[in-house]
Amino acid sequence: MAAATRATKQELAGTYDAAFASYVAAAQTYLFLIRHTVDPETKQRMRTLSAKLVERAERIKRAKKVDQAPVLRDDFVIEQQDAVLANGASFNRLRLERWSERDGGHTVTRSPLPPPNLSRTQIENGCTWTSASKVFPQACIAAETPVESNQGAYIAQDNVSDCSLVTALVVAAEHHRKFGSRLGLSSLFPQDKNGLPTRAENGQYRARLLMNGTWRCLKLAAIDDRIPVDRSGHPICAASRNGKELWPTLLEKAYLTAMGGYDFAGSNAADDLHILAGWIPEHISLRQSLRSEHTWDRVKKGFWMGKCVLTVGTGKSVPQTSELALIPSHSYAVIDLKEDVDGHRQLVLINPWRSGDEQGIWTADMRAALDLGGEGTPSAEHTASAQLMSVDWETLPVYFEALHVSWDPSIFDHTDTVHLSVASSGAAEGTVKAGSSWTRHARRVRLQVEADDSPTQVWLLLSRHSSRSGMKDEYISVYVQNPGQAEASTSTMAPSSEKSSMTDAPSELYRFLPERGRSVYDVTIAHEGQSAVFAFTLVVMSNHRVKLLEGPPPLQHSQEIEGSWTTPTSGGNHTCPSFYRNPQYSIRLLASPTTPSANSRLEIDATTDNGTPINLRLVYSDGERVDRLTGRDVLAGKSTYSYGRDSLVREGLAVGKYTLLVSSYQPDVLGNFKVSVRSSLPLSVSAIPQEGAGMFSRRIEGEWSPATDRGGGKPRFRLLVSGHAEVKIRLQASEGQHAVSVSVHKWGTAGEVGDVVATSDSPVDHPCGALIRSVRIPSTERGYVIVPSLPRQVGTVPFQLFVYADARFEVMEM
Structure with a gap:
């Protein structure tokens, strides 16, 4: 092998650091090849060679001829990514090995897997396992020609809690009926020459599932065709309503075998369809920051072209109407979108729970959810509304909590994928919360985009790897930023679930529009939870050329900060008058002793409670407290x-002082946060004291009114200080947003307003008002005059003055 030969030459030449790294790399390559080699003799030879390479590396290390600095592992090499995928094979105490093409036609000779655990409801109904061919003697696995009516309506969920999975099967069947896509069906094997699942001679079936970064299957065993039936022989599982096709029943059984059994809590159909078919999941909150018109146009176009399928989910409580019989925490399939010439927009939904079929069967769970009791037959109207319904797009958020979209990955011309892991122990980017099992991980990679003139988005899909189903309190996020510039807008947007927010879903989709030309972006992947090792798969997709690259090396200098929002310091976003009270920090970047003219790369992360919105802004303000965001001064965020x-993230920062703002979205939010600041240059971070900290203070209320103006002057306040004093004054309009200014004058000998001592300069209409930052004045017998000014009088306008001084003072209205 070339790597081993190169290592030997480097050792003989005395370049021990390089030789050590080459020996380690060569050994890793052999380990990778061992996992993908079938022949036992070849495996043994490779093990012997790998052991020799490791021994040579250890000898160099023991001889202390290798640099003491750790060798940085290249996580992007195929051997390391292969190891991440290999570690993902263990799931729910099963071995889900990577799928290969020969698995599709391979006849399983071992005994089938034991049947999955039954749910509580199935056990209460006395379910036993019976061959599907006996329950449905006329059924095939999948019909060669889809039925003309709604195929989705032929799949029903019985007394099993997997509504999201059955809903995924419904929309997949409907997509296959319309477009011949084999969506969902192509996951079940064996298959015929047309790619449709077909009957297995030995009655054993295998499913291909996209889990932990790659397509997998239960390699050494399969499921048989036995299905759960109750005491009367009725199937208690997903089934075709007409009993003509078995693929929904068998695919559900295979999926739930991997997931731990029929007592599957369900998630959402987009995540289930991602596992079954590899389609891209997108979760859209219908009650938070919904761009209604844009979302409708986007999903309507995709749905009508066959490029996406849709489901909706209810929340924990639902409004009950005579038109809709909704079930809390339930998934519904969208089988059609309609828009007429008058702009009336509707979604046609199917409830997968069995109701109103040919046998008139309603499940016990269905009755309980709709409060129907155990006796009698529901009315025809109730039956129809519980199973098939139409909902206006505009009223969808009233009844449903989320829209789940699954996108066909073939809409993109270019993709790139990496499989990585971050360990909390011994890893620079993983931290463990002291005294608990809660861990935080962060990993940065770079994304190269070659964007042409077309307005095409770039999508990133982050999927966390899991060792068992139903893992709770595992949160992930992905965020993209151009490190060379800040976001140009200084407007404030409401908390968004699409922008680096933490989600406990198994995947997170991030979409953005790249700049024209060739750009390199920083991608930050974050995790919080109880897993000591965070493994994940990141896929980037676009019609522009895209490539994922190794991120920048860990920065040498760092400092951790713990802070909090309290009643006095929780200022809200920068449209709030109290914005200036938010915690702020001075970041001082120091020159490197070896390269004094070098600029710095700065990376800052902040974490708080998962239900609290947070925002970071880096501002050029010489390390001083700021009360407004001016576009040219905002450097990052x-x-x-x-x-x-x-x-x-910000590149190219010169040596100097900067201000970091950590703000909550709403004022008076109470909570704690942690900030991690990392830099390529030495740095120091310190909290900037609150405005007026350590000073005497007074708050005065007043108003501008037409009567005051007709009286020949503006409101005035006399200021008396005891001794030389440093004074700060802030003026705010209490209602509305008005351009205001404030000034301090000497008091003339005749009682007139004298010369200006200090002023806030020209009037400003910022929410935080006008500020005299600092002025030192001596004590005088007559004192000074504070003049709050409102240049444009528009009725009565109340205001408030905040006066601070480092000596005792008095303020009185004149």
Whole structure:
């Protein structure tokens, strides 16, 4: 092998650091080949060679001829990514090995797997396992020609809690009926020459599932065709309503075998369809930051072209109407979108729970959910509304909590994928919360985009790897930023679930529009939870050329900060008058002793409670407290607030002082946060004291009114200080947004307003008002005059003055 030969030459030449790294790399390559080699003799030879290479590396290390600095592992090499996928094979105490093409036609000779665990409801109904051919003697696995009516309506969920899975099967069947796509059906094997699942001679079937980064299957065993039936022989599982096709029943059984049994809590259909078919899941909150018109146009176009399928989910409580019989925490399939010439927009939905079929069967769970009791037959109207319904797009958020979209990955011309892991122990980017099993991980990679003139988005799909189903309190996020610039907008946007917010879903989709030309972006992947090792797969997709690259090396200098929002310091976003009260920090970048003219790369992460919106902004303000965001002074950060976590990156910062703002979205939010600041140059971070900290203070209320103006002057306040004093004054309009200014004058000998001592300069209409930052004045017998000014009088306008001084003072209205 070339790597081993190169290592030997480097050792003989005395370049021991390089030789050590080459020996390790060569050994890793052999380990990779061992996992993909079938012949036992070849495996043994490779093990012997690998052991010798490791021994040579250890000898160099023991001889202390290798640099003491750790060798940085290249996580992007195929051997390392292969190891991540290999570690993902263990799931729910099963071995889900990687799928290969020969698995599709391979006849399983071992005994089938034991049947999956039954749910509580199945056990209560006395379910036993019976061959599907006996339950449905006329059924095939999948019909060669889809039926003309709604195929989805022929799949029903019985007394099993997997509504999201059955809904995924419904929309897949409907897509296959319309477009001949074999969506979902292509996951079940064996298959015929047309790619449709067909009957297995030995009655054993295998499913191909996209899990933990790659297509997998239960390699050494398969499922048989036995299905759960109750005491009367009725199937208690997903089934075709007409009993003509078995693929929904068998695919459900295979999926739930991997997931741990029929007592499957369900998630959402987009995540289930991602596992079954590899389609891209997107979760859209219908009650939070919904761009209604844009979302309708986007999903309507995709749906009508066959490029996406849709489901909707209800929340924990639902409004009950005579038109809709909704079930809490339930999934519904969208089988059609309609828009007429008058702009009336509707979704046609199917409830997968069995109701109103040929046998008139309603499940016990269905009755309980709709409060129908155990006796009698529901009315025809109730039956129809419970199974098939139409909902206006505009009223969809009233009844449903989320829209789940599954996108066909073939809509993109270019993709790139990496499989990585971050360990909390011994890893620079993983941290463990002291005294608990809660861990935090962060990993940065770079994304290269070659964007042409077309307005095409780039999508990134982050999927976390899991060792068992139903893992709770595992949160992930992905965020993209151009490290060379800040977001141009200084407007404030409401908290967004799409922008680096933490989600406990198994995957997170991030979409953005790249700049024209060739650009390199920083991608931050974050995790919080109880897993000590965070393994994940990141896929980038676009019609532009895209490539994922190794991120920048860990920065040498860092500092951790713990802070909090309290009643006095929780200022809200920068449209709030109290914005200036938010916690702020001075970041001082120091010159490197070896390269004094070098600029710095700065990375900042902040975490707080997952339900609290947070925002970071880096501002050029010489390390001083700021009360407004001016576009040219904002160096890094975005305008959106994110739940639980935010981050920013900035390249090319010169030595000097900068201000970091950590703000909550709403004022008076109470909570704690942690900030991690990392830099390529030495740095120091310190909290900037609150405005007026350590000073005497007074708040005065007043108003501008036409009567005051007709009286020959503006409101005035006399200021008396005891001794030389440093004074700060802030003026705010209490209602509305008005251009205001404030000034301090000497008091003339005749009682007139004398010369200006200090002023806030020209009137400003910022929410935080006008500020005299600092002025030192001596004590005088007559004192000074504070003049709050409102240049444009528009009725009565109340205001408030905040006066601070480092000596005792008095303020009185004149």
